[in-house]
Amino acid sequence: MLGDSKSFGSFSVDRLDTARDFYADTLGLRVAEEEGMDALFLKLAGDRDVLVYPKDDHVPATFTVLNFVVDDVERTVDDLVARGVTMERYEQFPQDDRGILRDHAGEGPPIAWFKDPAGNVLSVLQETPR
The missing domain is CATH 3.30.720.120 (Signal recognition particle alu RNA binding heterodimer, srp9/1)
Known part of the structure; x- marks a missing residue:
């Protein structure tokens, strides 16, 4: 439909x-x-x-609202940090010193999260060849 x-x-x-x-x-x-x-x-x-x-009573999303697929996640994270963006750290994930999660249980692409000024979660991720 x-x-x-x-x-x-x-x-x-x-x-x-x-x-x-x-x-x-x-x-x-x-x-x-x-x-x-x-x-x-x-x-x-x-x-x-x-x-x-x-929204006057805005509450930040507790999940990723927008994902950006990039060619080089390391370079993109470095560029974001240079622009004043802070990468998010999550205790349940083994992220590296840049905040990038790699090969989590053999699933998923390298990914890093950050927040917009309203607290909404965004990510950059690098697609891996299949």
């Missing part, structure tokens, strides 16, 4: 201006605003949009 429908994801933030600065300036994403809307559209590769909207 909805298989051919255009779709997009969305998540909330506490401050739209702070989110705009982070996603555009820190992460280097194209960010669009539509007149009359109090929201942002993150313009992602592959002609995909994600709607970011302000």
Whole structure:
């Protein structure tokens, strides 16, 4: 029924201006605003949009809301850290000194997590050949 429908994801933030600065300036994403809307559209590769909207009682997501597939996870983590981003550490995962989880139980790609200024969890991951 909805298989051919255009779709997009969305998540909330506490401050739209702070989110705009982070996603555009820190992460280097194209960010669009539509007149009359109090929201942002993150313009992602592959002609995909994600709607970011302000919410007065925003509570950060406790799960990853957005994953970025990168060619080199180490270089990307180093670039993010150089831009002031702090990588998240999770006790249940054996992450390296950069915060990158590698070959966890033989499953999954190298991945590292960080948060946006509203506390939402994002990740960078490097796809491995299959």
